[in-house]
Amino acid sequence: MFRDMLNLLTKTGKKDLITSSVFFALYGLSSVAMIVIVFSALFQIFAGTDLKNLYVHFIAIGLFVVFKGICNMVADLKKHGAGFDIVQQIRERMILKLKKFSLGFYTNERIGEINTVLRKDVDNMSLVVGHMWPRMFGDFMVSIIVFVWLTYIDFKLAFIMAASVPIAIAFLVKTIKASKKVENRNNVALLDMVSLFVGYIRGITVLKSFSNNTSLDEDLKSKTEKFGETSKTASKYKARQLCVFSFLLDAGYLILLASGSLFVVNGEIGVLNFIIFAIVSREFYKPFSLMEQYYMYYISAADSYGRLGKILHADEIPDKIDGAIPKQNNITFENIGFSYAKDEFKIENLNFDIGEKTMVALVGESGSGKTTITNLLLRFYDVQQGKITLGGVDIRDIPYDELLNRISVVMQNVQLFDNTIEENIRVGKKHATREEIVEAAKKARIHDFIMTLPKGYDTNIGENGCTLSGGQRQRISIARAFLKDAPILILDEMTSNVDPVNESLIQEAIADLAKNRTMIVVAHHLKTIQNADQILTLRKGCLLERGKHKELLGKNGYYAKLWQT
Numbered sequence: 001m002f003r004d005m006l007n008l009l010t011k012t013g014k015k016d017l018i019t020s021s022v023f024f025a026l027y028g029l030s031s032v033a034m035i036v037i038v039f040s041a042l043f044q045i046f047a048g049t050d051l052k053n054l055y056v057h058f059i060a061i062g063l064f065v066v067f068k069g070i071c072n073m074v075a076d077l078k079k080h081g082a083g084f085d086i087v088q089q090i091r092e093r094m095i096l097k098l099k100k101f102s103l104g105f106y107t108n109e110r111i112g113e114i115n116t117v118l119r120k121d122v123d124n125m126s127l128v129v130g131h132m133w134p135r136m137f138g139d140f141m142v143s144i145i146v147f148v149w150l151t152y153i154d155f156k157l158a159f160i161m162a163a164s165v166p167i168a169i170a171f172l173v174k175t176i177k178a179s180k181k182v183e184n185r186n187n188v189a190l191l192d193m194v195s196l197f198v199g200y201i202r203g204i205t206v207l208k209s210f211s212n213n214t215s216l217d218e219d220l221k222s223k224t225e226k227f228g229e230t231s232k233t234a235s236k237y238k239a240r241q242l243c244v245f246s247f248l249l250d251a252g253y254l255i256l257l258a259s260g261s262l263f264v265v266n267g268e269i270g271v272l273n274f275i276i277f278a279i280v281s282r283e284f285y286k287p288f289s290l291m292e293q294y295y296m297y298y299i300s301a302a303d304s305y306g307r308l309g310k311i312l313h314a315d316e317i318p319d320k321i322d323g324a325i326p327k328q329n330n331i332t333f334e335n336i337g338f339s340y341a342k343d344e345f346k347i348e349n350l351n352f353d354i355g356e357k358t359m360v361a362l363v364g365e366s367g368s369g370k371t372t373i374t375n376l377l378l379r380f381y382d383v384q385q386g387k388i389t390l391g392g393v394d395i396r397d398i399p400y401d402e403l404l405n406r407i408s409v410v411m412q413n414v415q416l417f418d419n420t421i422e423e424n425i426r427v428g429k430k431h432a433t434r435e436e437i438v439e440a441a442k443k444a445r446i447h448d449f450i451m452t453l454p455k456g457y458d459t460n461i462g463e464n465g466c467t468l469s470g471g472q473r474q475r476i477s478i479a480r481a482f483l484k485d486a487p488i489l490i491l492d493e494m495t496s497n498v499d500p501v502n503e504s505l506i507q508e509a510i511a512d513l514a515k516n517r518t519m520i521v522v523a524h525h526l527k528t529i530q531n532a533d534q535i536l537t538l539r540k541g542c543l544l545e546r547g548k549h550k551e552l553l554g555k556n557g558y559y560a561k562l563w564q565t
Helices: 002-008 011-046 051-098 108-153 155-202 204-209 215-265 271-289 291-312 370-377 400-405 421-426 434-443 447-452 470-484 500-513 549-555 558-564
Strands: 331-339 346-354 359-363 385-390 407-410 488-492 518-522 534-539 542-547
Touching: 002 051, 002 108, 002 291, 011 051, 011 108, 011 271, 051 108, 051 291, 108 155, 108 271, 108 291, 155 215, 155 271, 155 291, 215 271, 215 291, 271 291, 331 370, 346 370, 346 534, 346 542, 359 370, 370 488, 370 518, 400 407, 407 470, 407 500, 421 434, 421 470, 434 447, 434 470, 434 500, 470 500, 534 549, 534 558, 542 549, 542 558, 549 558
Parallel strands: 359 518, 359 534, 407 488, 488 518
Antiparallel strands: 331 346, 331 385, 534 542
């Protein structure tokens, strides 16, 4: 974990971490030097030295005070730099990774876990790298230097001073494994609670409508109580563990004082050197006595990094960056086999062709595989058998960005972002100009409405476009598709839940958008796809019928039954 976290830092972040650690070490050594100077001055005063001989000590102390202040300032600035660096690197990598996973990665439980990772776990990494590591490394540098210096003063007393440290550390290491199990149970309880909270908040409108059903409330209460219990258990275990650890270190210091006193009485060490040992040895023990804090950070960080690793190192959709670029946009599904994990639904031996610049409609009851087919084409999932080709090239051999750039998607459930209308349309083309966005909005029949708003295209539409109607949101998503101008269009019929005025505007916009494009329509209302070049009738993952509208009606089969219904 330690090496992986270091590798996450950029060169600047690593430089900030090293600089901060060194300056924290200099800060600690300055304190040691000041203590030695003060006691040296006191012994000279007791010896009856002249005041003039003490000026050097006073000047030295003043210089060290200034030097300490400078070291503290530099160390503090650089530690925050290292902390910010790892947070930025983790979040950037996570964002890039999240786009490369299949949709199967995003279960309800996983979404709750991702929320925890992005908030709690990334902040834990910042605390470790930006706050714990610099001080810990600095303290250990000071401890090593102090030990070498005290060994030079008196080897036997230095050895006695250090004797209890290995014993205390051995105890801590021995109990780490058990502590991890306790902490893991606590974090599992936390994830369960957070996941349920996410579902609770998302379904708050339903819960308020059916307020007499308290089963979810009871479940949430149960998981909250369980998290409270596991938290108490983890805290008690840590408290017992760290109390024993601290006792072992304090026992070592007590033996040091007792042994040093005997050495002074026997004349084996001077009083000044013994006092220096008694006081400065605290700097030697400091990083070890703080190991309870470092250990708590470690347990928390290790668990957080475990969840981060599930995302940062999870399998992603394979991408051939230097793959083939198709010259045409005809699509072939060849002997396709696919099933979801833990699901009875499956597609077997699915075969069909979609000619370039033709319109194909996918019809069938819910769960027939219509959306699955579009997801497979987009590689939100990869087929488990057979292949899908675009322009004769297996889509798995096409660079993923190239594949997605060729396909526009207009879905029934529009996803908008808490931003301006302009930025929501710009999702279709990252570097689009205002003129291009306006032109796309005009084609989508949404420009006139936008111009009635006080801030026009700069109007913020709230979370998921909450300030807009369903039809307005749909037309913004269509504007994205116009802006992207991809040769393939996937259309999940979206007019079922809009008013007649918006439906008319949407149909006009879609008619323009479909021109000279390969079009795949997931059809819910069969009247809208009567002119399709090809209609594929699906049921439970199987292709039952294919043909034009009149041909399928003439067969008096499943499609005719759907039409009559």
